[in-house]
Amino acid sequence: MTTDRSSTDFQLSACAWVVSAGLWTLASAQAQGIYACTDGKGRRITSDRPIVECLDREQQQLGKTGIVRQVVPPSYTADERAKIEDKQRAENEIKARAAEEKRRERALLIRYPNQVVHDKERAEALAQIDEVIAAVNKREVALRQQRKEVETEMEFYLADPSKAPFWLRRKLEDSDKQMVVQKRFLDEQAQEKLRINQRFDEELAKLRQLWPPTAAATGGSAVKR
Known part of the structure; x- marks a missing residue:
């Protein structure tokens, strides 16, 4: 009988620990708040994580009540951000051309087996x-x-x-x-x-x-x- 009670107590303690850990994780996520900014095109953007489109400008971190908790400084300058976007655009164009070439090759093989x-x-x-x-x-x-x-x-x-x-x-x-x-x-x-x-x-x-x-x-x- 003593053995059964000890096992039950251990299981209850483990469940309590799991629940506590889950609540702590949820509270931690809520504590991070919401990120908000206006990007270079004048669009108002919000997200639950730092916003990529606003890495070259300040971002506001809001609490769950909407009050600004802190201001996150820019991660990149405008020039640095432009260079990153240009590089990403060039990479996307290369991928698009490669995909188009693959499509043409498939069409060519279908037409001429x-x-x-x-x-x-x-x-x-x-x-x-x-x-x-x-x-x-x-x-x-x-x-x-x-x-x-x-x-x-x-x-x-x-x-x-x-x-x-x-x-x-x-x-x-x-x-x-x-x-x-x-x-x-x-x-x-x-x-x-x-x-x-x-x-x-x-x-x-x-x-x-x-x-x-x-x-x-x-x-x-x-x-x-």
């Missing part, structure tokens, strides 16, 4: 340009024929081209302009083919770093440029 698919899309893109060039070249043949006919008519006015009828001179000018436009368009299509190949070359170099060896090995087909 292996080199066969990538080569096929390159070939299709180049084939579309070749079709346009073929149509332009066909048009150029017709323009050269028209030009030949105009020059034949102009042979009667070689001594003095100014005496040629207005409609004939206008036809000759239009022919010159169309030939210039034709050449410029063909040059643009040649440049577009270069851009397409450059884009696919850059993608391929990136994909070869991302593909597993088996995916890269399934490609390798030659692409006509």
Whole structure:
């Protein structure tokens, strides 16, 4: 019977100690009060701990009744705080760029699971340009024929081209302009083919770093440029 009473007393003492410790912790937290300040943007901020946005200025520590208990001096100067914010902003930008790069890599792998698919899309893109060039070249043949006919008519006015009828001179000018436009368009299509190949070359170099060896090995087909 004595043993049971001693055990009970010990348990009660332990519980009392735990309750006392909890009350002390709660009282300690309440004793710290609330921090309040106005940040550099004019916002009034309150928190149960020192406020990061106000480390460059004074913070008021309020009691639970709202009375100012003490004033916490600045932890950083305005310049120091600006430097910290700039550093944090730069770090966030680096993380954002890295996350965006990861997103693009995932999208690239989904679109091109292996080199066969990538080569096929390159070939299709180049084939579309070749079709346009073929149509332009066909048009150029017709323009050269028209030009030949105009020059034949102009042979009667070689001594003095100014005496040629207005409609004939206008036809000759239009022919010159169309030939210039034709050449410029063909040059643009040649440049577009270069851009397409450059884009696919850059993608391929990136994909070869991302593909597993088996995916890269399934490609390798030659692409006509």
